[in-house]
Amino acid sequence: MKIDKIIAAGHVMPVIVIDRAEDAAPLGNALLEGGIQTAEVTLRTPAALDAIEAMAKACPELTVGAGTVMTADHARQVRDAGGCFAVSPGATDALIKGCSEADLPLLPGASTVSEMMALGEKGFSILKFFPATAAGGLPFINALVSPLAQFQFCPTGGITLATAPQWLALPNIPCLGGSWIAPQKLIADRDFSTITQNARAAAQLNKG
Ligand code: 3PG
Numbered sequence: 001m002k003i004d005k006i007i008a009a010g011h012v013m014p015v016i017v018i019d020r021a022e023d024a025a026p027l028g029n030a031l032l033e034g035g036i037q038t039a040e041v042t043l044r045t046p047a048a049l050d051a052i053e054a055m056a057k058a059c060p061e062l063t064v065g066a067g068t069v070m071t072a073d074h075a076r077q078v079r080d081a082g083g084c085f086a087v088s089p090g091a092t093d094a095l096i097k098g099c100s101e102a103d104l105p106l107l108p109g110a111s112t113v114s115e116m117m118a119l120g121e122k123g124f125s126i127l128k129f130f131p132a133t134a135a136g137g138l139p140f141i142n143a144l145v146s147p148l149a150q151f152q153f154c155p156t157g158g159i160t161l162a163t164a165p166q167w168l169a170l171p172n173i174p175c176l177g178g179s180w181i182a183p184q185k186l187i188a189d190r191d192f193s194t195i196t197q198n199a200r201a202a203a204q205l206n207k208g
Helices: 003-008 021-033 048-058 072-081 093-101 113-121 137-143 164-168 184-188 192-203
Strands: 012-016 038-042 063-067 126-129 152-155 176-178
Touching: 003 126, 012 192, 021 038, 021 048, 021 184, 021 192, 038 048, 048 063, 048 072, 063 072, 072 093, 137 164, 152 176, 164 176, 184 192
Parallel strands: 012 038, 012 176, 038 063, 126 152
Antiparallel strands: none
């Protein structure tokens, strides 16, 4: 699956930090029950790769990828765990090469116009905008609509259910990500019913 298809699967992608791999299957089911079809499990905990593997196995209808992917080794590990895509906070040549060699679609992060142009030269047209709120927020990404018309952005960082509609109203934002759907604490508390409620609210957000 290519990154454009993955992005097209929904307007909101939960960004997940998970401490116990055994929570991955119920978490994936909770997201699916709420209508979410794509999930990004960040490589920020020792359990992350096992969680990706468990979630991908238990929830074949969920497109499970990895976030905070920084190196070629990460790319191989994600592929071997059954992850379908990688999201990175920034981008390096080594990471891009590693994802390509692992046949892992990459959503590379950028937060400046020069980074975006450099990724454009490497063939990327769908980018993660990170850290979205801190790096200039809505006014920044809105200012790119005309001059950087060839790009679409998936912003993450500081976005909430309340602010998501403003982001999705922009023509260059097909989807966005955030941790508010499945926060680390709700997962740790195994509060999957609240996660399903959050997922439902997120899945009902419309593209403006
Ligand atoms: C992150 O940095 O974890 C993601 O960009 C999500 O950010 P958030 O926790 O502000 O939603």
